[in-house]
Amino acid sequence: xxxVIQSPRHEVTEMGQEVTLRCKPISxxxxxxxxxxxxxxxxxxxxxxxxxxxxxxxxxxxxRFSAKMxxxxxxxxxxxxxxxxxxxxxxxxxxxxxxxRDTQYFGPGTRLTVL
Amino acid sequence: xDKVVQSPLSLVVHEGDTVTLNCSYEVTNFRSLLWYKxxxxxxxFLFMLTSSGIEKKSGRLSSILDKKELFSILNITATQTGDSxxxxxxxxxxxxxxxxxxxxxxxxxxx
Numbered sequence: 001x002x003x004v005i006q007s008p009r010h011e012v013t014e015m016g017q018e019v020t021l022r023c024k025p026i027s028x029x030x031x032x033x034x035x036x037x038x039x040x041x042x043x044x045x046x047x048x049x050x051x052x053x054x055x056x057x058x059x060x061x062x063x064r065f066s067a068k069m070x071x072x073x074x075x076x077x078x079x080x081x082x083x084x085x086x087x088x089x090x091x092x093x094x095x096x097x098x099x100x101r102d103t104q105y106f107g108p109g110t111r112l113t114v115l
Numbered sequence: 116x117d118k119v120v121q122s123p124l125s126l127v128v129h130e131g132d133t134v135t136l137n138c139s140y141e142v143t144n145f146r147s148l149l150w151y152k153x154x155x156x157x158x159x160f161l162f163m164l165t166s167s168g169i170e171k172k173s174g175r176l177s178s179i180l181d182k183k184e185l186f187s188i189l190n191i192t193a194t195q196t197g198d199s200x201x202x203x204x205x206x207x208x209x210x211x212x213x214x215x216x217x218x219x220x221x222x223x224x225x226x
Contacts, residue, residue, distance in 0.1 A: 042216060042219060091158075101207075101212070102146065103160055104214060
């Protein structure tokens with residue numbers, strides 16, 4: 001069974017450009033999470049969805065960040081405009097309410113560098 | 116504010132040593148505590164604990180939860196260089212599906 005899939009794996013962009021990160025959760029999982037990880041702040045939850053509906057976006061740093069989940073198998077995290085302080089590894093994770101409901105499975109991450 | 120604190124932040128030991136990693140928490144509505152291992156890529160799931168005093172074990176790794184004192188430990192015996200990683204502790208909350216993560220312990224095993 002395929003795990004969580006993220007793309008791209010690496011992204012290098014210039015300040016002010018729009019960045020779109022993509023995620024495909026594990027099939028059958030009804031929760032999807034976006035995290036950001038930096039050396040300074042560790043792993044931070046940005047937003048999570050249940051059945052494609054955003055439940056908690058309190059971790060989204062500012063209006064430059066937006067996330068969507070148009071269907072059960074796809075989500076995007078967009079940063080517009082990007083800034084150097086957005087440089088981090090962005091992880092997507094998914095989980096299911098059935099059995100081990102708190103266990104989240106992480107994708108490989110997207111390493112974003114904003115110059 | 117919900118908080119998870121891990122200690123030590125960094126640990127360097129020799130291969131064959133036994134290590135104990137600590138995780139304490141202060142949260143409003145505890146449901147579960149999880150341990151993850153992060154090597155160079157994504158965190159991978161190790162254990163989930165919900166009941167006090169019941170040890171979970173997988174090979175050389177074991178973990179236990181104390182809900183009265185609000186902490187958990189992760190033990191690794193006979194460490195190997197492949198155990199070098201960041202170990203993350205996270206707490207799941209009642210009424211919400213999200214996890215609150217600690218800052219992690221960076222474990223380095225020297226040959």
